């Protein structure tokens with residue numbers, strides 16, 4: 001089941017190394033959501049809470065990040081504190097990994113960098129909030145997250161609540177189709193909308209349990225096609241979603257503010273997430289956290305089903 005490791009990067013925690021050696025379930029977690037997606041000091045508490053959530057489901061957490069030029073899968077508490085601390089912590093997409101390692105930098109890994117490092121470590125399941133994707137002003141800015149193309153060539157299963165609703169969701173789904181990245185709705189025929197249970201778009205395939213996801217993963221491997229990812233799109237519970245009318249209104253304001261202030265590149269996603277949290281009095285943050293918790297729980301269950309096939 002586990003992949004042979006091609007390099008010494010990333011460094012594994014003892015817990016992760018042991019779990020992999022015994023074919024026990026492991027769930028990779030990203031660190032950008034902690035460093036750049038959530039306000040301090042709550043971000044550190046959430047990072048630790050997500051790790052505990054994985055453990056409570058009988059799996060081992062592997063939070064991925066870069067500290068002083070070393071990439072880790074399985075951060076200890078002091079390292080997580082560094083990444084949650086703010087000052088000097090960079091946001092690292094996969095293209096940023098080599099310069100960060102060479103320069104001795106400290107940085108949080110996005111979905112693309114986390115997926116790359118997790119796959120290198122032999123991890124197969126990764127839980128996050130929402131993927132990056134095609135931004136709404138793509139025709140002008142050409143802003144498409146590196147998450148998508150990396151997932152087209154990395155064999156990992158990513159549990160997410162869809163893509164962030166700040167993006168152009170139909171365009172992102174189209175890109176995923178073009179790139180050949182499989183998308184499964186988990187218990188739903190609708191593509192989730194991150195803060196919302198339903199983005200308004202449909203999914204082509206629906207699964208109802210972790211074993212069904214593991215069966216698709218096994219079929220991917222048996223098929224031997226391109227080393228693409230598998231997305232498990234898991235909606236936030238309707239009772240915990242952001243009010244859709246409030247969502248649409250503040251999102252329009254946030255996009256306008258982004259344009260007026262000339263915010264571009266890596267800064268766009270953190271700016272919009274923060275703007276929404278402020279404009280909804282924290283309600284978007286709660287919906288965001290509810291979605292991430294659900295994904296982490298499901299990620300642990302899928303990792304369990306996958307390990308049981310080993």
Ligand code: PSU
Pocket residue numbers: 030032033034036037038093109110111112129130131132133144145146147164265266267269273288
């Ligand atoms: N989802 C969240 N919060 C986040 C992100 C996703 O709930 O902070 C991060 C992820 O790390 C994702 C990144 O990979 O935003 C995408 O950034 P960009 O659009 O700059 O590629």
Ligand code: MN
Pocket residue numbers: 143144145146265266268
């Ligand atoms: Mn971008």
